[in-house]
Amino acid sequence: MMDIQVVLKRSPLFSGLSNDALVRLAQMVRKRAVKGGSQIFAQGDPCGGFYLVAEGSVKIYRLSPNGREHVLAVAHPGQSFGEAAVFSGKAFPAFTEALEDSLLLYLEREEFLDFVEQDPQVVRGLLTELSGWLMHLVRLLEDTALAEVDIRLVRYLLRLLACNPLQNCPGGKIALPMQKQVLASHLATTPPTLSRAFSRLEEEDLIRVNGLEIEILDLEGLREKAEDERGR
Amino acid sequence: MMDIQVVLKRSPLFSGLSNDALVRLAQMVRKRAVKGGSQIFAQGDPCGGFYLVAEGSVKIYRLSPNGREHVLAVAHPGQSFGEAAVFSGKAFPAFTEALEDSLLLYLEREEFLDFVEQDPQVVRGLLTELSGWLMHLVRLLEDTALAEVDIRLVRYLLRLLACNPLQNCPGGKIALPMQKQVLASHLATTPPTLSRAFSRLEEEDLIRVNGLEIEILDLEGLREKAEDERGR
DNA sequence: CGTAGGGTTGAGGTTAATCAAGTATGGTGG
DNA sequence: CCACCATACTTGATTAACCTCAACCCTACG
Numbered sequence A, B: 001m002m003d004i005q006v007v008l009k010r011s012p013l014f015s016g017l018s019n020d021a022l023v024r025l026a027q028m029v030r031k032r033a034v035k036g037g038s039q040i041f042a043q044g045d046p047c048g049g050f051y052l053v054a055e056g057s058v059k060i061y062r063l064s065p066n067g068r069e070h071v072l073a074v075a076h077p078g079q080s081f082g083e084a085a086v087f088s089g090k091a092f093p094a095f096t097e098a099l100e101d102s103l104l105l106y107l108e109r110e111e112f113l114d115f116v117e118q119d120p121q122v123v124r125g126l127l128t129e130l131s132g133w134l135m136h137l138v139r140l141l142e143d144t145a146l147a148e149v150d151i152r153l154v155r156y157l158l159r160l161l162a163c164n165p166l167q168n169c170p171g172g173k174i175a176l177p178m179q180k181q182v183l184a185s186h187l188a189t190t191p192p193t194l195s196r197a198f199s200r201l202e203e204e205d206l207i208r209v210n211g212l213e214i215e216i217l218d219l220e221g222l223r224e225k226a227e228d229e230r231g232r
Numbered sequence C: 001c002g003t004a005g006g007g008t009t010g011a012g013g014t015t016a017a018t019c020a021a022g023t024a025t026g027g028t029g030g
Numbered sequence D: 001c002c003a004c005c006a007t008a009c010t011t012g013a014t015t016a017a018c019c020t021c022a023a024c025c026c027t028a029c030g
Helices: A004-010 A019-028 A083-088 A109-118 A120-146 A149-163 A180-186 A191-203 A219-228 B004-010 B019-028 B083-088 B109-118 B120-146 B149-163 B180-186 B191-203 B219-228
Strands: A029-034 A039-041 A049-055 A058-063 A069-075 A095-098 A102-108 A173-175 A207-210 A213-216 B029-034 B039-041 B049-055 B058-063 B069-075 B095-098 B102-108 B173-175 B207-210 B213-216
Touching: A004 A019, A004 A029, A004 A049, A004 A102, A019 A029, A019 A102, A019 A109, A049 A083, A049 A109, A069 A120, A069 A180, A069 B120, A083 A109, A083 A120, A083 B120, A102 A109, A109 A120, A120 A149, A120 B069, A120 B083, A120 B120, A149 A173, A149 A191, A149 A213, A149 A219, A180 A191, A191 A207, B004 B019, B004 B029, B004 B049, B004 B102, B019 B029, B019 B102, B019 B109, B049 B083, B049 B109, B069 B120, B069 B180, B083 B109, B083 B120, B102 B109, B109 B120, B120 B149, B149 B173, B149 B191, B149 B213, B149 B219, B180 B191, B191 B207
Parallel strands: none
Antiparallel strands: A029 A102, A039 A095, A049 A102, A058 A069, A058 A095, A173 A213, A207 A213, B029 B102, B039 B095, B049 B102, B058 B069, B058 B095, B173 B213, B207 B213
């Protein structure tokens, strides 16, 4: 049995809360187990609340008019999604879909807003979290808009490394937290192009790819390349 | 003499505040007049507070390692910038520069955070504002990542129209709120490419361009084109 | 007038999307 | 245990978008 409070505490939203507040929050949480591949909510759905990932992973993506998808982010345990819509008062701005069997915690909108009113401690966390999302999007934006695919990929890998300092130490091996086609969409490109980008990085002896496992051969070289952008 | 409270009230951040709160807020505001072309703050500067545009306009942009710039937004009277950094606690994530002689209101970080703590009314406005920024960036992101230049330009024009319903009515004339080279950077392209995009839209009899003034000839046609994206 | 800056136009080259075919891998049913 | 199929991924050839560099126009302004 999983402890809700432990999960809540893992979220930057609530890590600063008192035990008392955590207990109250835990009481208003509703668990929701979802199968991999199933949709959590759709772009345009009215926002009745938001989610926190307890186990598994969730893909957050937009769909263009013609059906092309662009992955904004993949949420992992401890991360939340849909908060923005709660405060904007508008519909959900994106689709969300479980990438694997996952366990989510659901917080109902009105209930949560009341909780926020009463507990100024949460506010700081919320503001910080939203700011964090902003920074994430800004980085993503300039990465996709200003750099070419190889560079975007390198930067993505470096960001992954920064989040997983665990496997960072030895020769450095990281596992891609999503399928390559999802990653392609995240990097605003296509599977064929991503595949070639990986090949080029291998040819330059920067990395070695084996399925979803990436071995970092030349961290310094990667860092250089990330700053490179000859021109564009 | 300009009334600070009136300016504050124009911002979505503070439009919901009581008169009492407005008065207190107005007292902690510092005015700052800046010449066109001068820098307000730089990316990486420690964030000591944030700004609200009273008069003029301010360009918010990022600089890539090689010096290329990407305009994230242009702030006009009533809009604020730098709020995100206040809450994230980190340095400013972007550069800001006055596009013309402008008058700004400055709110000091600590003072403002205290104000927020005491006044839960502001919180709602803040959260909404940050969410709004999020939505803006998401849209910008998918526009630049997923659509080609012509479409990006059309969408930008439609967004402008949506914000200026004033001139919308007649045949529809809108003035670009920035130079074309700034717009080019905002749309993540270059002046030559933007210029050609304008030409193509003129050839299709969708718009007529005269300097910074754009005459909308075929609103329906533009709407269609915005949804078009044959493939990409 | 002459210069400077924004803007436009032209030629050439590069990136990356598209379409299509091929290769693995994993799960299913015989 | 193996043939079969679905799906992810890779590889190849073609094409189109758009960046770059350069020259040129135009208006503003000294």
